[in-house]
Amino acid sequence: xxxNNSLYLPEIARIVSVRQLTEMEKYFExxxxxxxxxxxxxxxxxxxxxFGIGEAPISISSSPFNKDTVGLCIRRMGDVTTAIHKLExxxxxxxxxxxxxxxxxxxxxxxxxxFIAGGLGLAPLRSMISYVLEKRKDFGRIIILYGTKSxxxxxxxxxxxxxxxxxxxxxxxxxxxxxxxxTGRTGVITRFIPSLxxxxxxxxxxxVGPPVMYKYAxxxxxxxxxxxxxxxxxxxxxxxxxxxxxGHCQINGVYVCLDGPEFRYHTLKxxxxxx
Amino acid sequence: xRVLIDKKDIGFFFESLKEENTVYGVKQKEPGFYVxxxxxxxxxxxxxxxxxxLPPKKYLFPQKETLLKFSTTPSLKVKQxxxxxxxxxxxxxxxDIHGIKLLDKVFTTDHEDKNYTxxxxxxxxxxxxxxxxCYKYAYCESVGCLxxxxxxxxxxxxxxxxxxxxxxxxxxxxxIRKNARFINANKSDDEKIKCMKEERRGLFENKFATDISxxxxxxxxxxxxxxxxxxxxxxxxxxxxxIVCPTCYCFDVxxxxxxxxxxxxxxxxxxxxxxxxxxxxxxxxxxxxxxxQRLRHRFNRKFNYLMTKHNTSFCxxxxxxxxxxxxxxDVVETVNAVVNNRKTK
Amino acid sequence: MSKIKAAFFSFTxxxxxxxxxxxxxxxxxxxxxxxxxxxxREAMSEKSDVYDLAIVEGSISRNSEITQVxxxxxxxxxVVALGACATIGGVxxxxxxxxxxxxxxxxxxSMADNFDTxxxxxxxxxxxVDYKIHGCPIDKDEFVEVVKAILQERKPRIPEYxxxxxxxxxxxxxxxxxxxxxxxxxxxxxxxxxxxTYNDGCVGCRGLIDDPNxxxxxxxxxxxxxxxxxxxxxxxxxxxxxxxx
Ligand SMILES: Cc1cc2nc3c(=O)[nH]c(=O)nc-3n(C[C@H](O)[C@H](O)[C@H](O)COP(=O)(O)OP(=O)(O)OC[C@H]3O[C@@H](n4cnc5c(N)ncnc54)[C@H](O)[C@@H]3O)c2cc1C
Ligand code: SF4
Ligand code: SF4
Ligand code: SF4
Ligand code: SF4
Ligand code: SF4
Ligand code: FES
Numbered sequence: 015x016x017x018n019n020s021l022y023l024p025e026i027a028r029i030v031s032v033r034q035l036t037e038m039e040k041y042f043e044x045x046x047x048x049x050x051x052x053x054x055x056x057x058x059x060x061x062x063x064x065f066g067i068g069e070a071p072i073s074i075s076s077s078p079f080n081k082d083t084v085g086l087c088i089r090r091m092g093d094v095t096t097a098i099h100k101l102e103x104x105x106x107x108x109x110x111x112x113x114x115x116x117x118x119x120x121x122x123x124x125x126x127x128x129f130i131a132g133g134l135g136l137a138p139l140r141s142m143i144s145y146v147l148e149k150r151k152d153f154g155r156i157i158i159l160y161g162t163k164s165x166x167x168x169x170x171x172x173x174x175x176x177x178x179x180x181x182x183x184x185x186x187x188x189x190x191x192x193x194x195x196x197t198g199r200t201g202v203i204t205r206f207i208p209s210l211x212x213x214x215x216x217x218x219x220x221x222v223g224p225p226v227m228y229k230y231a232x233x234x235x236x237x238x239x240x241x242x243x244x245x246x247x248x249x250x251x252x253x254x255x256x257x258x259x260x261g262h263c264q265i266n267g268v269y270v271c272l273d274g275p276e277f278r279y280h281t282l283k284x285x286x287x288x289x
Numbered sequence: 290x291r292v293l294i295d296k297k298d299i300g301f302f303f304e305s306l307k308e309e310n311t312v313y314g315v316k317q318k319e320p321g322f323y324v325x326x327x328x329x330x331x332x333x334x335x336x337x338x339x340x341x342x343l344p345p346k347k348y349l350f351p352q353k354e355t356l357l358k359f360s361t362t363p364s365l366k367v368k369q370x371x372x373x374x375x376x377x378x379x380x381x382x383x384x385d386i387h388g389i390k391l392l393d394k395v396f397t398t399d400h401e402d403k404n405y406t407x408x409x410x411x412x413x414x415x416x417x418x419x420x421x422x423c424y425k426y427a428y429c430e431s432v433g434c435l436x437x438x439x440x441x442x443x444x445x446x447x448x449x450x451x452x453x454x455x456x457x458x459x460x461x462x463x464x465i466r467k468n469a470r471f472i473n474a475n476k477s478d479d480e481k482i483k484c485m486k487e488e489r490r491g492l493f494e495n496k497f498a499t500d501i502s503x504x505x506x507x508x509x510x511x512x513x514x515x516x517x518x519x520x521x522x523x524x525x526x527x528x529x530x531x532i533v534c535p536t537c538y539c540f541d542v543x544x545x546x547x548x549x550x551x552x553x554x555x556x557x558x559x560x561x562x563x564x565x566x567x568x569x570x571x572x573x574x575x576x577x578x579x580x581x582q583r584l585r586h587r588f589n590r591k592f593n594y595l596m597t598k599h600n601t602s603f604c605x606x607x608x609x610x611x612x613x614x615x616x617x618x619d620v621v622e623t624v625n626a627v628v629n630n631r632k633t634k
Numbered sequence: 635m636s637k638i639k640a641a642f643f644s645f646t647x648x649x650x651x652x653x654x655x656x657x658x659x660x661x662x663x664x665x666x667x668x669x670x671x672x673x674x675r676e677a678m679s680e681k682s683d684v685y686d687l688a689i690v691e692g693s694i695s696r697n698s699e700i701t702q703v704x705x706x707x708x709x710x711x712x713v714v715a716l717g718a719c720a721t722i723g724g725v726x727x728x729x730x731x732x733x734x735x736x737x738x739x740x741x742x743x744s745m746a747d748n749f750d751t752x753x754x755x756x757x758x759x760x761x762x763v764d765y766k767i768h769g770c771p772i773d774k775d776e777f778v779e780v781v782k783a784i785l786q787e788r789k790p791r792i793p794e795y796x797x798x799x800x801x802x803x804x805x806x807x808x809x810x811x812x813x814x815x816x817x818x819x820x821x822x823x824x825x826x827x828x829x830x831t832y833n834d835g836c837v838g839c840r841g842l843i844d845d846p847n848x849x850x851x852x853x854x855x856x857x858x859x860x861x862x863x864x865x866x867x868x869x870x871x872x873x874x875x876x877x878x879x
Binding site for chain 2: 272
Binding site for chain 3: 318322324342352522523524525526527528529532533543546548549550559561565566580612613615616
């Protein structure tokens, strides 16, 4: 069948659940109500539309084994993200995607996986973590490093609790600015890399966080002799089209939407504008 | 197939195309300044015009275009919009034919952009060859864009009292047969054209100091070249160089609601990578915050990034940006500065 | 949803921007479906002290206006600065180059002592402004865009780029190529490059773009035959309000 659909035409989807995660973030589950099955790779994203306001790229946070709904964890930042925060169950939005490539799940099979999530970086990584947990025996060690500025900003607390109780997950949670009730670790997330005992050739580090985090995470991972090919980072750039046309997300010769958003360090190190 | 069309019959050809198509030709706006515009009758200054203010890309990828129409009440409805009509662009120069070929690549590689490809599929391109430099800014020869083998339906060459028309596509042949008065060209006409093409070689004095194929590597190693600092001081960040370029295709996308606050459209509009906000994200980070970095990006797109991806120069040498830049930032000068700075390293 | 109540106010200005709003015609009819206009000096006489949205035209150039505009801020949820006088001080600020007493004498002659005049300033110099509609006069479509943005609670689409972008998209011949001069390259767009379209150099009524390269532009003006003083006078017409003065 010839597909005459425009690249820019979103599917209409409905919000089927809304959960306030923190002051700034809400978790939305949306569904195209059977019209489209959602097959995606962990790490892929969608272009989410609130019609009349615009579009914004949002990572898929849910498990790839759930094909009925797509889970999106959205921080209220600007026009589109604020508009969606005002929407309730039953409201219609548009989605295009899945876009981008996601993590190379097949290659990760049999490896030790070190997840490094800073702040909202947990959103795309949560999808990958769900995948790994579902196929637990296909992977080696699972280490999750997760840090936020303050305890109030920790996302997906019930997941964190579940992961904490799973024996073969090593979970390290830290906050930069603890409050008086905080009893856990404090300090920036990258501080906790040196104390990890890793088998560098067999370890993949999946890193997602704010731009400032990457430089430090890299230094620590290189110190640990993790091969450049095994350090995979997801980058954020301004996006408009999501399909490699509009030029906004370009970093040197690559397009984050098309060639990413995940990149290996051995690609990124040749891109002067990347990190 | 190649034919001869007598000069007095070219107006007939032009007007006969109007029966089934919207025909755009070249008009002089003011002495020395030309534009493509819809034309009633043939009056094109075909032989003498310099590159038009905007390239003909505006008919394939308009300044502003609606992508979707939507209404949110009573329930959300969204409809795509792909507008096209049968059109002829008459009198396209070799540089601009190459420009369109590059846009063809861009809008079909990885994903097909139907808003472009549908317009393109309904467009007939009648080219006009150049036998001498159109103005001092042209360096089409230096980037391999003076010679054209395809990308046109018909390519006209001025032979004095007639046009030699080289036919590039079946569609081109069909319109010649249907809409033109012509006679077949013979061997000696072909020879004459070959000679003319030989003679134009070397007339183009504006050129790069190295072969174009060396540029991707040179630019790759020129991230910290002092030339970008100089340009940072000079460039106004006004965006004109992007807007006039036949191979710039970056765009912005935005929604517009009607005053009933429930229906509206999603549009795209030309954007420009030399503008300050081009790469800014919601957290305020600007990944190319200086004018120098942004110009470096623009030059790299022409001679490195896209050139590497598509294996051909992404500048067609039309000189529009050099002519338009208010502070006279010139592509050939800039490229040659990069080349020379690399040599002295 | 109850309709937003909007009030228009006018300080030191020619009131041309309010007039521009009145020329919206059919769109104005659609607009009053969305907002209630409770005070409008140009169009209606009755005044109301209850409003959500204050649309303020003109610059502040008397002490009494400072008090008035502060009261407006206290009443309104949203304040919009309307037109160049309100957004950047506009031509009123030209007087700031002179001593205030001299200005009073020039403007009011022997009556000068009865008037209270202070250096002119944009609204923002006195109160917080939520939205700005630039230009002298404003562009109608941009007014409508800002109203929609307020209703949708989003940022309005006001260009951050130069007038050149709009000017070139319209395929105008650049005035610099015709031996004239223009502030378009460093001036914020949104007016559809109206002046260059009618063969007049842009005089910068919409204010500067973010991070303008003024030194290079000044050189461009002098290369095109202006003296330094003439170049500065060009910038001063709309750009003479100085925060730090
Ligand atoms: C691959 C990718 C995945 C992302 N995943 C998430 C996620 O899971 N959860 C989440 O809360 N946020 C995510 N973001 C960031 C999110 O896209 C921005 O916060 C959002 O675009 C801001 O849009 P806005 O309209 O609310 O803000 P405004 O500031 O009003 O933005 C206006 C427009 O600018 C562009 N833009 C601005 N900032 C960004 C940005 N950071 N990235 C891309 N485009 C931008 C968009 O086109 C947007 O519509 C992701 C970004 C990328 C690139
Ligand atoms: S970069 Fe300049 S010379 Fe090259 S194609 Fe674009 S406008 Fe023409
Ligand atoms: S740049 Fe070259 S191809 Fe283009 S019009 Fe001039 S001479 Fe012809
Ligand atoms: S036209 Fe010239 S001044 Fe304007 S952005 Fe381009 S290089 Fe800079
Ligand atoms: S006329 Fe003015 S606004 Fe238009 S392109 Fe030239 S400098 Fe820019
Ligand atoms: S061209 Fe310049 S002076 Fe004229 S309306 Fe636009 S910004 Fe104002
Ligand atoms: S978002 Fe348009 S090219 Fe990547």
